[in-house]
Amino acid sequence: MDATTLLKNDHDAVRQLFRAFSEAGGDAERRRSLYRSIRQQIQTHSRIEEQVFYPAVMRVRAEPAREAVRDALEEHHHVDGLLAEIDQLEPDEAGYFEKMRVLQESVERHIEDEESGMFAQARIHLTDERLERLGHDMALLRESLSGGEPAGMGERTTGAGARA
Secondary structure, X not given: OOHHHHHHHHHHHHHHHHHHHHHOOOOHHHHHXXXXXXXXXXXXXXXXXXXXXXXXXXXXXXXXXXXXXXXXXXXXXXXXXXXXXXXXXXXXXXXXXXXXXXXXXXXXXXXHHHHHHHHHHHHHHOOHHHHXXXXXXXXXXXXXXXXOOOOOOOOXXXXXXXXX
């Protein structure tokens, strides 16, 4: 699977988690569990982007591609801050839903920016073979981060410092 397809699949998975969160209603335990899944998905996804995909895109000689990576890294930093704030709240506290709404909007904006801008730049400037190798490398990194769960996005054990 090429890198952009792998990342788009991740984007679809996190969108689905946000939909499930919205549908959880007043079930605080379900919201807590879904938030943990959202956070883990975002953090793992960010890590594979930052360690594999973004460096490859930064090496192309097109300024729009490099600018897209710089913007994405800023968005990751913003999402990190939101995750840290939400980590301090309980699902039944005032402000929790508002922070989750802001997180979802930020993540969806980031997804749109990547899929409409950066992915197009990657497809223009990187060969199909290179995109396939990057996808393979990203899948291997995901497997190592998830403790050997190749199909899923396993729990990270290194804290909340990774970016979305």
